Amino acid sequence: MSLALSVKGLSCRYNGQPVLRDLTLSVTKGDIVCLLGASGCGKTTLLKAVAGLLPLEMGTISINGRQVVDENSDLAPELRNVGMIFQDYALFPHLTVAENVGFGLKTKDKEKQARIHEMLSLVKLEGLEKRYPHQLSGGQQQRVAIARALACKPDLLLLDEPFSNIDAQVRYLLIKEIRKIFKEQGVTAVFVTHNREEAFAFADKLAVMNHGEIEQYGTAETLYYRPSSRFVADFMGLGSYVCAALNNDALMQACNDASRALLKKNAGKMEGLEWFIRPQHLSIYLDEDGEGEIKDSQFMGDNSRYLVDVKGHSFMVYSNQLLEAGAKVRLEILPHQPILFSSILNEPSSSLPY
Numbered sequence: 510m511s512l513a514l515s516v517k518g519l520s521c522r523y524n525g526q527p528v529l530r531d532l533t534l535s536v537t538k539g540d541i542v543c544l545l546g547a548s549g550c551g552k553t554t555l556l557k558a559v560a561g562l563l564p565l566e567m568g569t570i571s572i573n574g575r576q577v578v579d580e581n582s583d584l585a586p587e588l589r590n591v592g593m594i595f596q597d598y599a600l601f602p603h604l605t606v607a608e609n610v611g612f613g614l615k616t617k618d619k620e621k622q623a624r625i626h627e628m629l630s631l632v633k634l635e636g637l638e639k640r641y642p643h644q645l646s647g648g649q650q651q652r653v654a655i656a657r658a659l660a661c662k663p664d665l666l667l668l669d670e671p672f673s674n675i676d677a678q679v680r681y682l683l684i685k686e687i688r689k690i691f692k693e694q695g696v697t698a699v700f701v702t703h704n705r706e707e708a709f710a711f712a713d714k715l716a717v718m719n720h721g722e723i724e725q726y727g728t729a730e731t732l733y734y735r736p737s738s739r740f741v742a743d744f745m746g747l748g749s750y751v752c753a754a755l756n757n758d759a760l761m762q763a764c765n766d767a768s769r770a771l772l773k774k775n776a777g778k779m780e781g782l783e784w785f786i787r788p789q790h791l792s793i794y795l796d797e798d799g800e801g802e803i804k805d806s807q808f809m810g811d812n813s814r815y816l817v818d819v820k821g822h823s824f825m826v827y828s829n830q831l832l833e834a835g836a837k838v839r840l841e842i843l844p845h846q847p848i849l850f851s852s853i854l855n856e857p858s859s860s861l862p863y
Contacts, residue, residue: 511574513538513665513697514559519568521551521558521721528554530721532568536665541691541698543708546718546744552701555718556667559699560593561586573664592658596670598650600642600657607638610656628656631690647674648683655687659694666691668700672707684710705745717741739850742785749824753784753849785848788827792841793817795832799839806834 514536521529528551536542544552557563559570561577561584570578572591577584600609611625629635632652642650651671658666671687672680688711691698702708708715709729716726717740725737736742739750793801793815804823805816815826817838824840832838 511538512536512571513540513573514699515569515571516555516559517569519555519558519570520566521554521563522566523554523563528721529558532721532723534716534723534726536697536699538573538697539692539695540713541688541696541700541711543712543715544699544701544718545703545705545708545715547703550718551721552703552718553669554721556593556669556699556701559665560591560667561589590661590664591667592661592663592665593667594651594654594658594669594671596673598642598654598674600650600653602642605639605641606634606645606653609642609653610660612657613661624660628660631659631694632656633686647676648679651675651683651687655690659696664697666696666698668698670702671700672702672704672711680707681710687711717744734846734848736785736848739785742848742850746787747825748785748787748848749822750783750785750850751822753782783850785850786824786842787845788814788825790843790845791824791826792843793826793828793830793832794839794841795830795836796839797837799837801838801840803832803834803836803838806832 512535514534516532516534519529519532520527532551532555534542534555544555546552554563558565558578559572564583565578567580568578569576569580572589576582577589601612604612606629607625610628611621614621614624616624625638626635629638632655634649634652634656637645637649642653645653651674672684675683684707690696700711712729714727715729715732717724717732719740725732725741732741733745736745742748801817801819801824803815804818807814809827812827812829813831815828815832817824817826817840819840826840
């Protein structure tokens with residue numbers, strides 16, 4: 510598969526402080542990639558570096574096979590054929606919807622009007638050509654921004670927190686619609702968010718960033734079920750850590766036959782392990798003789814989130830039961846593919862494919 514974006518050895522400083530550190534990223538044409546991470550990890554800096562809006566300390570960037578940044582050259586932003594949608598959409602308030610969409614088009618008027626009509630039809634905004642941005646909802650403004658970006662047929666589309674200003678009630682419907690548009694049009698996109706659910710719903714692949722570096726890059730399923738570090742495991746979802754050995758009875762019972770056989774085979778090779786157990790891999794039962802006690806509860810609507818203490822170990826558990834703090838309970842571990850880390854190195858157990 511050909512690459513729409515290739516970033517190699519990218520380093521960038523801001524006010525003298527390193528923001529990106531020797532970062533490498535490859536994006537295949539037609540993919541939607543999410544830069545996921547907490548505020549300040551370098552997500553937006555990377556986006557701006559690709560767009561040509563920030564100077565680089567070192568590294569190379571290629572877009573659609575054409576190198577736009579290296580040690581000897583730095584192509585101007587307007588020459589990179591990159592579209593960018595900012596968090597506030599950056600629509601021109603004094604221009605109508607149609608004028609905003611057609612702003613960057615250099616074609617003849619007849620062709621320009623045809624392209625504007627095509628883009629507005631694509632994002633389902635026909636009939637709103639003469640409205641101004643302040644007369645639109647947040648979702649409609651987002652669609653105008655996307656139509657404007659796609660009108661010039663960019664090789665790469667960059668989006669910075671594209672759904673943060675959209676009401677939660679319509680956000681995921683809009684995400685679904687925009688993803689469908691991108692896939693039908695063959696758009697390659699890189700977007701920034703700190704919202705894990707948005708990333709899961711919109712992206713083909715995720716790049717989890719931490720302190721200017723990519724901790725892990727891959728599909729959501731890979732990062733969730735096979736995290737490369739404790740940081741990625743924690744960022745992808747809540748869980749509890751318990752000390753474990755490869756011949757631990759509870760760990761053996763949690764595995765399927767193939768995993769159990771592999772654990773037995775490696776039992777003498779690894780020591781000092783931590784087992785990361787997600788809430789959905791635990792069941793909770795009221796039991797006066799149980800070793801667990803509910804320390805905290807949080808009603809979440811579809812279920813409740815419980816913090817359970819078992820002999821000094823804390824476990825996060827989800828359940829649709831309504832239980833009170835202080836109740837005695839019993840926990841059972843459901844069959845799942847275990848996630849194991851070395852408690853000494855704080856890294857995944859390299860001899861096990863988990």
